[in-house]
Amino acid sequence: MILKTIFYTISVITIFALSVQAQNYEDTLMIYGRNRFYKTHLPLGYNLQKQYPVVFCFHGGLEIRI
Secondary structure, three states: OHHHHHHHHHHHHHHHHHHOOOEEEEEEEEEOOEEEEEEEEEOOOOOOOOOOOOOOOOOOOOOOOO
């Protein structure tokens, strides 16, 4: 019985901790026939009704293949 209580307590704490953390998502887009990966980060306490600044981070550049 005590182990069951400890297990449930740890489970509830873990679920609560995960729900209040910032959220990160990864997805892909098909652009010019190539899959492009991108990540979206939603801040801690994200609220769909609020407006937030947007930051775009690009890497790489134009690549010329010969």
